[in-house]
Amino acid sequence: MKFEQKEIPEGINVTQVHPLRELAVLLGGAVLIIAVVVYVLGLSAGFLARYIPFDMELELASSFVAEEEGGNRTIDFYLAQVNAQVIEAMALPEGMNITLHYTDDDTVNAFATLGGNIVVFRGLLEKLPNENSLAMLLAHEIAHVKHRDPIVSVSRGVTVGAIMSLVLGQSDLGILGNTGLYTMLHFNREMEREADREALEAVYKIYGHTRGADDLFRVLQAYHEELEGDDGFEFLQTHPLDRKRITAINSHVEQNHWSTEGEPVAIPPSFFAALKASGQHTEK
Amino acid sequence: MFELIVFLVLMTLGYLVGQFAEKKHYKSITEREKKLKELPTVASRFPPPGKRHDQSLVMGNTVISIDYFKRFVATLRNLFGGRVTSYETLLDRARRESLLRMKEQAKAMGAEYVFNVKYETASISKGRNNTIGSVEVLAYGTALVKPRDAV
Numbered sequence: 155m156k157f158e159q160k161e162i163p164e165g166i167n168v169t170q171v172h173p174l175r176e177l178a179v180l181l182g183g184a185v186l187i188i189a190v191v192v193y194v195l196g197l198s199a200g201f202l203a204r205y206i207p208f209d210m211e212l213e214l215a216s217s218f219v220a221e222e223e224g225g226n227r228t229i230d231f232y233l234a235q236v237n238a239q240v241i242e243a244m245a246l247p248e249g250m251n252i253t254l255h256y257t258d259d260d261t262v263n264a265f266a267t268l269g270g271n272i273v274v275f276r277g278l279l280e281k282l283p284n285e286n287s288l289a290m291l292l293a294h295e296i297a298h299v300k301h302r303d304p305i306v307s308v309s310r311g312v313t314v315g316a317i318m319s320l321v322l323g324q325s326d327l328g329i330l331g332n333t334g335l336y337t338m339l340h341f342n343r344e345m346e347r348e349a350d351r352e353a354l355e356a357v358y359k360i361y362g363h364t365r366g367a368d369d370l371f372r373v374l375q376a377y378h379e380e381l382e383g384d385d386g387f388e389f390l391q392t393h394p395l396d397r398k399r400i401t402a403i404n405s406h407v408e409q410n411h412w413s414t415e416g417e418p419v420a421i422p423p424s425f426f427a428a429l430k431a432s433g434q435h436t437e438k
Numbered sequence: 439m440f441e442l443i444v445f446l447v448l449m450t451l452g453y454l455v456g457q458f459a460e461k462k463h464y465k466s467i468t469e470r471e472k473k474l475k476e477l478p479t480v481a482s483r484f485p486p487p488g489k490r491h492d493q494s495l496v497m498g499n500t501v502i503s504i505d506y507f508k509r510f511v512a513t514l515r516n517l518f519g520g521r522v523t524s525y526e527t528l529l530d531r532a533r534r535e536s537l538l539r540m541k542e543q544a545k546a547m548g549a550e551y552v553f554n555v556k557y558e559t560a561s562i563s564k565g566r567n568n569t570i571g572s573v574e575v576l577a578y579g580t581a582l583v584k585p586r587d588a589v
Contacts, residue, residue: 161472161475162471164468167529167530167533168523168526168527168530169521169523169524169526170522173457173508173511173523173524175454176511176523176524177507177510177511177514179514180511180514180517180518181514183518184514184517184518296502327510327514327517329441329442329445332441332442385580415446
């Protein structure tokens with residue numbers, strides 16, 4: 155018996171595909187599929203969530219919204235006064251009650267959450283130049299409640315989160331979950347734009363002009379610039395870029411031929427004094 | 439965002455280092471294969487007739503591990519199905535390296551022939567998620583060595 159060793163041709167057990175090509179095809183496909191699935195799920199969850207009765211949302215919220223702490227009479231009184239004006243202008247549906255919470259904290263922010271609860275932070279209130287911008291802020295948050303945005307966001311988050319953990323699970327593909335997150339942000343930004351539009355209309359109804367409404371975004375823009383220096387990429391953020399929001403509301407005003415001429419209403423100095431006192435109080 | 443940066447760094451590192459190591463390994467494999475070409479290794483269970491040699495067990499063992507890049511591509515493959523090409527080169531290298539090590543051992547003991555060559559594989563990180571997968575490939579056979587007194 156003769157043994158003959160022939161040279162084995164190279165690569166018979168290896169498919170000749172460039173690894174980067176393989177990665178590009180697979181990753182591109184996965185990202186595309188996830189984005190589409192999340193988008194469709196987000197749309198349908200958002201559509202269905204609007205049919206959840208507001209009473210049910212209230213019940214859901216009552217389990218975790220903290221009890222009101224002491225509060226400050228001057229601050230609460232003024233906020234309630236502006237809030238009442240805004241609510242009247244916005245024509246909320248029957249049974250939709252807004253609960254305004256003032257939080258003594260340096261955070262420059264405000265948000266609306268489940269059950270018509272709106273939280274405003276001292277940090278943002280201190281920076282507002284006039285009542286019109288305060289009305290814009292409250293109207294924006296109330297618009298979120300009116301559009302049922304908090305419950306829609308929660309429903310979307312739960313639905314998409316469940317699907318993502320089912321599909322990606324504990325695998326190394328967790329990083330792909332980011333695709334889902336960034337797709338979801340698209341919905342967030344749409345909500346913000348809608349709320350801005352609605353809020354602007356309310357401000358116009360109250361004051362007869364829209365002067366001072368965009369001051370809110372100027373304040374936020376200045377603050378964000380101070381914080382990060384740069385706007386960053388819009389697709390990574392929950393809110394539209396500040397300058398885009400300002401441009402958007404300006405063009406909305408123009409379209410509706412709303413007057414921008416008018417004197418902004420000043421915020422009473424006693425309110426700022428009370429804010430300051432409240433801030434110093436907590437520092438101690 | 440931070441997660442994404444870590445991921446990109448790991449992927450790039452995994453790719454560059456993995457590719458470099460693979461190229462180097464293949465180069466060494468082909469060189470050594472040429473060198474050991476003359477030593478017959480067959481899978482037949484029986485020794486060639488007429489050879490009255492001493493028999494001895496020879497084996498070569500390799501444990502090879504996967505890099506981050508390859509593992510990620512392979513996990514993506516799990517979603518779509520198809521050839522897990524990123525593992526193919528890895529296993530090819532492990533098999534050839536094991537056989538080479540076995541042949542090197544056989545040559546060192548002055549063997550003329552190796553028969554009954556077999557492969558065994560074992561996954562080292564079997565059933566454990568999120569660990570770097572390693573695989574062991576063992577090649578073994580029976581070497582025929584000419585007895586010294588027969589010369």
